[in-house]
Amino acid sequence: MALTAALGSEQMDALNKCKVLMVGAGGIGCELLKNLVLTGFTDIELIDLDTIDVSNLNRQFLFRKEHVGKSKAEVAKESALKFNPDAKIKAHHDSIFSSEFGLDFFKGFTIILNALDNRAARNHVNRMCLAADIPLVESGTAGYLGQVNPIKKGVTECYECQPKPPAQKSFPGCTIRNTPSEPIHCVVWAKHLFNQLFGEEDPDEDVSPDTEDPELTADAGKAALDAEAKKDAIGGIERKSTRAWAVETGYNAEKIFNKLFRDDIKYLLSMETLWKERRPPQCLDFHDLPGKGNQSLSVRSTDVWSVQECADHFSRCVSKLKQDLAGRGDNGMLVWDKDDHHAMDFVTSVANIRAYIFGISLKSGFEIKSMAGNIIPAIATTNAIIAGVIVMETLKILAGKLDKCKQVYLNRVPNDRKRLLVPCALDPPKPKCYVCSSKPECSVRLNTSKVTVKTLQDKILKGHLNMIAPDVEIDDGKGTILISSEEGETEDNEEKFLSDFNVGNSTRLKCDDFLQNYTLVVIVVQEEKLEGDAEFEVVGDMSECHPAEDEAATSTNGVSSSAKQTTDEDDDLVVLDDLEIDDTKQAGVENSESRKRPAEDLEPPVMAKRRAAEGGDSEDVIEIS
The missing domain is CATH 3.40.50.720 (NAD(P)-binding Rossmann-like Domain)
Structure with missing residues (x-):
């Protein structure tokens, strides 16, 4: 007062x-x-x-x-x-x-x-x-x-x-599937498994051994590949999707456990070249686990569970999540939430079991929750x-x-x-901001013969440009409607390529979001292939599409997006899942305050300002957004 x-x-x-x-x-x-x-x-x-x-x-x-x-x-x-x-x-x-x-x-x-x-x-x-x-x-x-x-x-x-910058960084798929070496690799794999079993299946998140591992060159992976062609000769398991396997077993925890942590590991061991300079993984059997006989279940988040405790938690969670999934109807799915106890315990137990197999240190539930939710x-x-x-x-x-x-x-x-x-x-408005300028425009590099209307809608407009319910009209003098926010109106367009609608280099797309009272002109820049096999690249305006050589190294306006944003040195990166929102997929969840705040990415201008404010450089300065 x-x-x-x-x-x-x-x-x-x-x-x-x-x-x-x-x-x-x-x-x-x-x-x-x-x-x-x-x-x-x-x-x-x-x-x-x-x-x-x-x-x-x-x-x-x-x-x-x-x-x-x-x-x-x-x-x-x-x-x-x-x-x-x-x-x-x-x-x-x-x-x-x-x-x-x-x-x-x-x-x-x-x-x-x-x-x-x-x-x-x-x-x-x-x-x-x-x-x-x-x-x-x-x-x-x-x-x-x-x-x-x-x-x-x-x-x-x-x-x-x-x-x-893009909110989500990821690890190479071959590292996650075949050769994890850090606890975070196991956590990512465990979250992928949750989606494969109970959530929205994504081929890029398959947890099965990766026979396209870049290390499996020449004859290195021949035995594994031959085994796959004949079914799995070692484990006697047909190579099929994790969801299909789980459904066939009736979500039997023992069978799922043995497939993931025994048979699939045997399959990995058959890729002998992978283990010439690495510690090979060890197989586990559901009925013969370290710590067997310890019937109590640790419940404190600071405890590190034994492998047997992890298996017990795994069984309990599979049973409960199966019930939750059944309650969603025939086409229902679960969405992973770090504050759902069964979903979190599932990831904790799975991540630690996989860590044990690969000789990686086990972590407490609190530590795994911090990694899984990218929590500070x-x-x-x-x-x-x-x-x-x-x-x-x-x-x-x-x-x-x-x-x-x-x-x-x-x-x-x-x-x-x-x-x-x-x-x-306070800084004045950026003249070419594609949100607050008088005539918002941005350019998108892409290959119109490979990018579908659905990709434009979900990944570019909603995912990257943050629209909620976009309507898109081709500025071709005919007013061709490419995307409508009215349900069902343009559903038949979704799987067609942009080139099917004569969208090409310099085509202007008028994009409206009536909920946000926001209009944006997207200018298409035709590119046969983008660096790193990215699907598209969003830049601020046309002049930034081909920057001069002396500017290219320092340009921060172009942001690439790809289903696989990886490098060979990703082992030191933190997975930025933004699970508080799942950035755009879970846009309805806006304030859990992360229970612990998620870190977000540093923008160069903000960093420069903070350095000036602090009176010097600081390597650990981050933008809070």
Whole structure:
């Protein structure tokens, strides 16, 4: 209440008239809502789709043990009203992507405050605020780091002004399937197995041994390949999809275990060249496991399970997940969620069993959850500091002092001026931003005879350009409709190639997203083959498609996308799954606050600014987004 007392009459009047939309009620959101009602904000709406998990309780202080399983938005509202019963708070247990929250909804607010934990939702709110011309205060934390960015249409950079690198990095498929050497390789394999058994099958995530391993040259893999051609002579198993095998067994845990960890390992051992300079894996049998006889199941997340315990957890989880899958109907599927206990225990047990087979150290459930969800530990004080800064920047905006607003960075260590909180001047809008410029355009390199309409829709427009429900018209004078957001209208186009519609070099595609009130012109640049076999490459404008040689090495505007974004040196990379959202696939889940915040990628301009703010270079500086 001290801050409220310090405010002048004009500022208090502005607070009383201000209508705030707060998106997210996780780590930052709980602190922010408490700050808002204590500062004197009395008209607040809150949106969050998530429910409270027990792991939230150590830092999301509006929640208690009895609230586990309940709506974050509803409980946050109830708890905040105890600080200020006079406040009017409306809670929505819903997705920010819902059509209910359209342009007219956003126009009803004075200011929007983001307390989100994923890029897809941030992109969407950014675009809605631009369309409604409402100021936005963006924020984020990761461990001890944090930042707050005020955004105003036509005055500052929008959230998407700076290009962001692809969120997901992956490992070579042959490493994951054949020769894992790090715990993270086993975790990735375990998550792939979950999808193969219970989720959406993806051929690129097949967990079977990879006979196309680049090491299997000349006669190196001949025995394995011959065995595959005849069926598996060693294990007596026909080489078929993991899902088909599981269905045939009735999801029998013992049979699945022996196929994955005994027979498939025997098959790998037949690829003798792989093991000339590596420790060969060892086969396991369901009825003869290390630690047999230990019937107790460790349940603490900090425990490292024995192999026998892993097998027991595996059996229990397969049985439960089979039931969950059956409850989804004939064509149903499960979506992996690190906060679903059975899904998480499945990945923990599978990853550790595979690690044991390949001589890799086993990890606790907590450690595997951190890797599987790409988690950075959340720090309660970081959230509290950032929430306080959000309110201070909000008060400047309401006072009409946008020129006084700053991007504020919370650093891990003090800079040369002994400051942890470092303010930086707001940057103006990027002239060629494909979101907030007056005529948004971008160019996409691709091979029109290999890219389908469905790829354009799902991977380029929704996946990379962050549209929700795009409509696409070819600017050919005829108004040919390529994609319609109306269900079924252009379904027959999906598997056709762009070239089938005479889309070629320099074709302009007018893309509209009515939900976001956003229009973008996509200019097609025909390329027979892209570097690294990428399916497409998005660049800011036509002039960037063929940069001069001296600029090519430093250009950050082009971002490649491919089903297999790999290098030969990927072993040191972290898998950035963005499972809080699954970036675009799970766009309806916007604020679990990761239970622990996911790290996001560093943008060169932001890094440069932070280095300047800190008074020097820092190798571990990352952008919080």
